Amino acid sequence: MSERDNKPVLVTGGCGFIGCNLADRLAERGDRVLLLDNLARDGVRENAQWLKSRHGDRVTITVADIREPIPVIDAVREARAVLHLAAQVAVTDSVTDPVADFEINARGTLNVLEALRLHNSTAPVIFASTNKVYGRLIDDGEIALTGRRYAPTGNGLAGGISENAALDFYSPYGCSKGTADQYVHDYARVFGLQTVVMRMSCIYGPRQFGTEDQGWIAYFLLSAIRGNPLTIYGDGHQVRDALHVSDAVSAWLAALDHIALTRGRVFNLGGGPANAISLLELIDGITDLTGRKMTYRFADWRPGDQPWYVSDTRALSTTLGWAPQIFLADGLRSLHSWLDGRFGSSQDNREALA
Template sequence: MSRPHILVTGGAGYIGSHAVLALLDAGYPVIVLDNLITGFDWAVDPRATLIVGDIADSGMVAEVLHAHDIQAIMHFAGSILVAESVADPLKYYRNNTAASASLVETALKAGIRHLLFSSTAATYGQPPVSPIPETAPTVPINPYGRSKLMTEQMLADAARAHPLNHCALRYFNVAGADPHGRSGQSSAVATHLIKIAAEAAIGLRDQIAVFGSDYPTADGTCVRDYIHVSDLASAHLHALERLMAVPDENLVLNCGYGRGFSVLEVLDAVDRVTGRAIPRVMADRRPGDPPELVADNRAILSTLPWRPAHDDLEAIIADAIAWETRLAARRAGRAAA
């Protein structure tokens, strides 16, 4: 029996491109819709069909849904930088919330019944407990988190009023790259610790800044739950299949491993993987950084048949460094051309 066609918005980006790989490897026909503002056409596996366009263009989206007989949507498209959201909040409400509203409305008109949404642990803000369960208060502290939470709430309201079921996956710290080297984090501006460390590992940075050493944690640095991007992509596949199998169910699930590592523990692991010490510079705290963000992942483990396959910090780092090496070679080749 043929599998249903899946539309992946933002499928030329970091997490979206890995979800595309997971879908394709499982035998699903995949259509990618991406405006390529932050994504890359070469990041889309050639087995998928890439359409360049904006999810807010309802007429174009309607044509895509009809022409490709789309049965479900994985929605990754949007803006993701916390600092930028503070500086330009309206961009985030436009790209994340308003554009998502347009997509959902168009999908409903086309008869789409299943939508999987790329959300974030930023919806929790600075939670009072750790590990953080899905029942923790959602009090985001920046426009990025608020724009994502508003989309979650919109989907819940739409599901109550229409024949739509949805799942919002709240990511913690995503890192690493496809172990087969097919995709990875390719953004020009690195904001995540392991991406920055991978750049330092291949000589693109002289040192790594540690923002804050006086937090109430074991070594004074922030603790985060790092999930391998391929495990996250697998979670998306299982969540989508759950939506299609149980059409009257809506889900909100954390995506993490349920344990955290401090900044210094991550950098120590980078030193072990590379076999050398990368210089560290202690810096002041960044505003809004919670001391600890670790997922309570019991809900996803009990709801889906998902089990992590890459739950090893050094393996995550090694995959990130391997991808950074490939990416540097690609950029060097394009510059030479």
């Protein structure tokens, strides 16, 4: 093994939902992993403990913030690759505090890129972008209600939104992530860095501590488990494609392992048309899965809400041979099982007996 191969893979935001699943897979296959996380979000300390209990010294955790250049430089300098997921992830928080949102998502990403450019320019970097860079995409006149979901009226979107769609940042979150997205892409063109941008859509799965603002599939399932009512912003017919985190991790690692094919590229990463679902359809599915009828009320649409978004992932499939392996119905059962074990009555019973 060469000296470079023995260096760790750096995962920023590595104790978050996607980050810890990536770190787990990397460690399982024998990679050393360095996580950089400020441990500020709910659930991340638990994810950190889970990773250490499974992998011991193969996983190292540095508690730091990507807004601080020095610890970012120190971490990047010793990495053989960087998987950059550290971010402010909620549209609502970006509206409440646009400056903090920008500092974390845009400036923090620039810190990572500059550390790579100046101190480790041959290390690949894969960036977690978002479908929000495309903005609202479709006007009300371009969608029609079909059953319990919206569908585009034109024939050109049957396969989903491709990477060729025009960028139209909407909401401070869209602006900050879009800025970072374009910086990552341009650092490949201008400075020759080995960068990949993943524009992700609705990743879900175990280790996700869903909230009303982020991780909506897990949040809906948690609400059913706890018997809590939901607030649906909009009319519930809005559609998203969902991708199980196991499939997302496979795509990220395939992009890393085949960096000669993916460098300088931008890819959409989601479940595609076969895994698209509306909010109301998800509620129906959760009712069938749990046997618990959910209660909900409606509220106004929020800034940047898309009435319809489905990823066209054919570029990723053509380049890497990747395709989702876990379909939504099976993924929901998997996530429900994990959430119920962690937060449901079985967990309450175990804690009561402890």
